[in-house]
Amino acid sequence: MTTKGQKDNLFSLVKSLTKSEKRQFKLYVGRLGVNTDSKFLNLFNLLDKAKVYNEVAILKSGIVKKQQLANVKAHLYKQILISLKLNPSHQNVRSQIREQLDFASILYHKGLYKQSLKILDKAKELAIVNEEKNMAFEIVELEKIIESQYITRSISTRADELAIQARDLSAQNVIASKLSNLSLQLYSIILKTGYVKNEDEARQVTKYFNDRLPDIKGKRLGFREKLWYCKAHLWYYLLLQDFLNSYRYASKWVDLFYQYPKMINVNPVFFLKGNNYLLESIFFLRNKEKFVEKLEDFKTTVSHPKFIKDENVATLVFLYTNFHSINQHFIDGSFEEGLALIPKIEEELLDFEDRIDPHHKAIFYYKFASLEFGSGNNKACIKYLDKIISNKSLSMREDLLCFSRVLNLVAHYEAGLDYHLEALLRSTYKFLIKMNDLHEVQKEMIKFIRGLQDIYPHDLKNAFRELVERLKTYEDHPYERRSFLYLDIISWLESKIENKSVANIIRNKYLNRNKN
Structure with a gap:
């Protein structure tokens, strides 16, 4: 039995080590005075050189017998962790x-x-x-x-001092615990059921939030309690799709780190996530000027030599910097300008191959596809969407899978690939029908897609106009407008009606909005 390509925990750990960490491991093993040809060290050297984990090859090498392998692997795993613990870069x-x-x-x-x-x-x-x-x-x-x-002799005052300290710390820990539980529960609602879809769901979430929010009036809050307070509110407003209040609390979250600058390196992941939600909220509000300003602030902080990056932090910096560098071009339709980012990001993605999960890779592909589509490069758009659609094992948000399919259909139509269209219409329709919790916008798209085959070419513009009128009613709807942030289908339809490019339509809308 060959386990080629199988994900093995020990193998993943060995492959995650940097050159200096490997060197330190060997020094650490040497310090132990262990015989240098010990089984676990030989296994380490073999795994270090291997491209994939292959148990058959390990046993063939004669390093270790089959009945010993599990124990030797467990021992090696533990020794690597101890060695990493001693590494100054992991000592926070x-x-x-x-x-x-x-x-x-x-x-x-x-x-x-x-x-x-x-x-x-x-x-x-x-x-x-x-x-x-x-x-x-x-x-x-x-x-x-x-x-x-x-x-x-000082026991009496010392006892009082410790009792008061214990009481204060305990009270603050209780507040932090309640707020962190609430944050986690709200986040879990977003993952399980997505954003609220109607007034009834909004009322349920609001009741859930208010029932669990601890009373902080008159309480002394430190950095940690304030941070969890901002987080809980941010998740609540994101669930409600109230982007203005999401922006307010994401701002407070990020500002908190600038008020306590030491905390940036103590809690770098929270600092990065706060910036991610801040930029996401500004993106939803469509304010390019503010977006670019906050993105520059973020880049300046994370590229500063004093900002400490381990592998996890470096990966998040890569994701958030690039996601938002692309997003700025969706705000005002500057798609062509954004195209230059694609080859650079694709090259860097190779360096993060083992650290970025398929879900985040798929988000990149969708963003690349959207940039290409906005620039009129329909075949390139289809190429990126195919990476998402053909990956059957991809477990990611349904809404993104849905919009990938709809955009794929639109791009085929735009590229004039009519011979594919009928089969594509059928498979897209079948996929959308199977989806849970369709939004009204998606339902309108299904109806339109289903009817497309019966429309004569010269009647298409009228069909587009009718669909635009139906969709426009949802453009400012509190629970439906989010759909247009993934795929600005209205601008595409208007571009067909007015014979202009999508980029041109979005750019004009952006200029008109900011003129007012």
């Missing part, structure tokens, strides 16, 4: 506090109370300054245990 504030806490526990168990308390006091200060309040609470609890055994 949390690991420093955790290490101090471990040292203090060892000293306490050896009966060296004074030394233990000294270390705990420094660790607690570090935890509070860096908003690691769960750890701070853990430290205070250990301090209380030690103080109760290490009697000093």
Whole structure:
């Protein structure tokens, strides 16, 4: 049995190591005084050179017997993690506090109370300054245990001090916990059921939100509690598709990091995600000037030498920088200008091959396809859409799969590929009918697609006009307008009616909106 190409956890971990991490691993193994031809080190060298994980090849190499393989793999996995833990690049504030806490526990168990308390006091200060309040609470609890055994004259004031500290930290941890739970629950609603589709759903979400939002009046909130408060509100307003309030809370979220600049490197992922939602909200509001300003601020911060990037952070910087660099061209129809981004991003995508999931790759392909379509390059548009449509294992948001198919149909029609059209109409129609929770805009598109075959070419313009009139009623509808952000079908129809390019129509709309 060959397991060629199979995703193996150990293999993925070995392949994720940088040159310096591999060098450090070998030094670490050498320090252990382990025989250099030990099984786990030989297995490491073999996996390091291999292109894919292949168990048959490992067993053939004679490094390890079949019955030993699972144990040797588990041992190697653990040793790599220990080696990574010792690497300075993986030692953040949390690991420093955790290490101090471990040292203090060892000293306490050896009966060296004074030394233990000294270390705990420094660790607690570090935890509070860096908003690691769960750890701070853990430290205070250990301090209380030690103080109760290490009697000093200052015990009475010390006991009060620790009791007050424990109470305050506990209260703040409760608020942060309630807000983080609420954020997670709202995020899970978006993933499960998508954005609200009608007034009834909006009422249910609002009740759910208000019932679970903790009362923070008169409470002392630190950075962490304020951050979760912004997050919970952002998810709530995104669910309601209230983009103006989403923008307000995403702004507060990002501003919070600039008020506490040290927190950018302590919580880089939250900083990046805040910027992502801020740019997304401005995109929905169609304000190019503000969008470009905030995108530049973001790029400046993440390209600064003081901004620390591990693999995870570097991947998010790549995704968000490029998603939004493309999005700016959708706001005002400057598609041709955006085309220059495609080859650059495709090249960089190869470097992130193992770190970007198929869902995010598909979002890139959809954005590339939209840029090509807006520039009138229909065959190039079809090429990118095919990467999404032909990938049967792609589990991603239904709305994106739906619009990929509709845009594919429109691009075939535009490219004059009539011989494909009938089969495409049938498969697109079948796909859309199977979808859950269709929006009204999608239902109108299905009706139109179904009727396309019966329309004579000279009647097409009238059919386009009728569809535009029907769709226009949804353009400013609070729960339907989002559809047009994926595929500006109205502008395409208007371009057919007025014999102008899609880019021209979108550009004129943008200029008229900003003139007012």
